[in-house]
Amino acid sequence: MEYPSKVIESAVSELSKLPGIGKKTALRLALHLLRQPESDAELLGGAIISLRRDIRYCDSCGNISDDSMCQICSNPRRDPSQICVVEDCKDVIALENTNQFQGRYHVLGGLINPLMGIRPSSLNIDPLLQKTKEGEVKEIIFAFAANLEGDTTAFYISRKLQDYNLRISSIARGIPVGSDLEFTDEITLARSIMNRTLFSPTPENSH
Amino acid sequence: MEYPSKVIESAVSELSKLPGIGKKTALRLALHLLRQPESDAELLGGAIISLRRDIRYCDSCGNISDDSMCQICSNPRRDPSQICVVEDCKDVIALENTNQFQGRYHVLGGLINPLMGIRPSSLNIDPLLQKTKEGEVKEIIFAFAANLEGDTTAFYISRKLQDYNLRISSIARGIPVGSDLEFTDEITLARSIMNRTLFSPTPENSH
Structure with a gap:
């Protein structure tokens, strides 16, 4: 498939690396994002970058957590x-x-x-x-x-x-x-x- | 659904705004991104932000384009x-x-x-x-x-x-x-x- 623009092509190529998302769905998602306000794309892009950069894991159980100890491990009733x-x-x-x-x-x-x-x-x-x-x-x-x-x-x-x-x-x-x-x-x-x-x-x- | 971390919650909330992606799929995508190298998440996030910010439209036909005139409109054989x-x-x-x-x-x-x-x-x-x-x-x-x-x-x-x-x-x-x-x-x-x-x-x- 030939894309009309390099920014579309790179967005489609990155989105279609996600599991269960092929080239056609990726293009549909990219065109959807183009119809939304610019702030929406910035929020989504920022959330994805922050996800991988700022994620922390519980020192005790290895679950995803906001702190060094997750809410379950730090709950004395568990x-x-x-x-x-x-x-x-x-x-x-x-x-x-x-x-x-x-x-x-x-x-x-x-x-x-x-x-x-x-x-x-x-x-x-x-x-x-x-x-x-x-x-x-x-x-x-x-x-x-x-x-x-x-x-x-x-x-x-x-x-x-x-x-x-x-x-x-x-x-x-x-x-x-x-x-x-x-x-x-x-x-x-x-x-x-x-x-x-x-x-x-x-x-x-x-x- | 209660998420174990704010970064996961915000990624799921943004991803699930995309058409055809519900909360469960969004969580699956977020966990997939966590298993990939940090550069992958940065490429995807960057491509999404750039998509909306750097997109241009052909002055003649309104199609997405890299230049002020798209490849089809600037083709003299069309x-x-x-x-x-x-x-x-x-x-x-x-x-x-x-x-x-x-x-x-x-x-x-x-x-x-x-x-x-x-x-x-x-x-x-x-x-x-x-x-x-x-x-x-x-x-x-x-x-x-x-x-x-x-x-x-x-x-x-x-x-x-x-x-x-x-x-x-x-x-x-x-x-x-x-x-x-x-x-x-x-x-x-x-x-x-x-x-x-x-x-x-x-x-x-x-x-």
Whole structure:
């Protein structure tokens, strides 16, 4: 595609590097920005530059934070003996929205993926092992995506932690609430039979 | 949704102002940017700011351009007696990709849409009328989207030009090449019968 101007071409080329945004969408976004006031483009451009330059991470859990300690780690009502290990900040937000977890988090910043060159040493795993050695932690909960990378990461960390007296668990895999059995894939269905739970007509967390 | 940091919150809020990008996608884009080198975020942010600040428009046709005259208007081989009127720069790119049109363009920068407050005076229509008065133009071709705004704009401009001795045409509406009749909506089908063309077994522009 030939663009009528170099500024359009460079904006399209940069925007289309974002995941899920192709050349056509990038051009549509660029033309949208041209129709907005100049201050809008400055706010967006500035926010993107500041995002990468001014971002800070919590010294304790590795989550994105405004201060050296995030709001969850610095909250004395959050139980430091339970650590939920997640891939990234999106997962913390999703789990916090459930209002079901009162412990703390540990954010790895990715999952082990040898094919993509992501090895344990490039993730925030050592500080988790260090925190666990210090003795306050009683339970580690893995809340990873149900795929090969998630399973590999859970396996790696659980091996590193096997000598400590810890309860190690993983969030339940099974049929999502509201789903039909016939539309669920075989692996999920197989896992949900294997890991069946005792039926209770009035479960504690029912809504 | 509560974000763990003000820089993330402001990036998500600005990104989600873009069309087709909601809060969840904006967060995914922001987290993607955090995983890239700082220079990538600076290039993207810079390109967006420069886009709105450094953009120039062709003095003759209103298309986006690097110079005061765009490459098409300054090309002596493009026929100045045929003017194809389009909504925006995306349409010029799409039509140029067909290699079928050797005239020039006129870019309105939008279509008349009273409900959205877009009136003829806020579009690049007067320079088109001016250009036509000067006498070189022999044919005006409307290449607008097949909707109410496109029809309104074509009607408005054709009324303004009715006193000049011009051929005024519109790109053909009909069944897209490769489409089945049964999946075409009734209005398109009705128009394609009304505006049927003489059948020629070896059409001029066949591929």
